[in-house]
Amino acid sequence: AQKVTQAQTEISVVEKEDVTLDCVYETRDTTYYLFWYKQPPSGELVFLIRRNSFDEQNEISGRYSWNFQKSTSSFNFTITASQVVDSAVYFCALSDGSGNTGKLIFGQGTTLQVKP
Amino acid sequence: KAGVTQTPRYLIKTRGQQVTLSCSPISGHRSVSWYQQTPGQGLQFLFEYFSETQRNKGNFPGRFSGRQFSNSRSEMNVSTLELGDSALYLCASSSPTGWTGELFFGEGSRLTVL
Secondary structure (H helix, E strand, O other): OOEEEOOOOEEEEEOOOOEEEOOEEEOOOOOEEEEEEEEOOOOOOEEEEEEEOOOOOOEEEOOEEEEEEHHHOEEEEEEOOOOHHHOEEEEEEEEEOOOOOOOOEEOOOEEEEEEO | OOOOEEEOOEEEEOOOOOEEEEEEOOOOOOEEEEEEEEOOOEEEEEEEEEOOEEEEEOOOOOOEEEEEOOOOOEEEEEOOOOHHHOEEEEEEEEOOOOOOOOOEEOOOEEEEEO
């Protein structure tokens, strides 16, 4: 069965600190996709990144970076120099390798609070 | 372009009643997925529709049902409501071409069952 675990329920940091959100997944598929979504207080989830199982290259987008390690089944997300606007709930998610599907398995989410 | 629109945004029902929630996807998107979000269970997949056909289904009882219309708009229905059905119900749409896995979510319909 597929499963996503985000062990950190809540994280609180002070603005400009770096913060890493952990994500560990389980799947028996050899092809799969991993995602990160952000949920601000308004409620709608916003897509941040997708990574497929064959691409272990780390990715950086501005202050955001992602570290994918198949050996440890982890897909961690780092925010550098955090800002108050980064405060939100962050979800890691997994889908099977069939692609073109709206079915995602989400982790429980990590609530990030960035204090000024 | 307009985002995913869900109606109603808030509603209160009593146990035993039924409820219908509506979702209008982004124009041109033919896949619509529904999720239930609760503090205890988190985000759980309900079902997905594509071209008026259910393509995937989560592990929810038969009281939860859905459908999709020819214009891609979707509705979900919950019959015989239980207290545990209180949740934020999120709808998401995606483009059929050049799949990236990006789902576009609406702001949700918050259901309270009393």
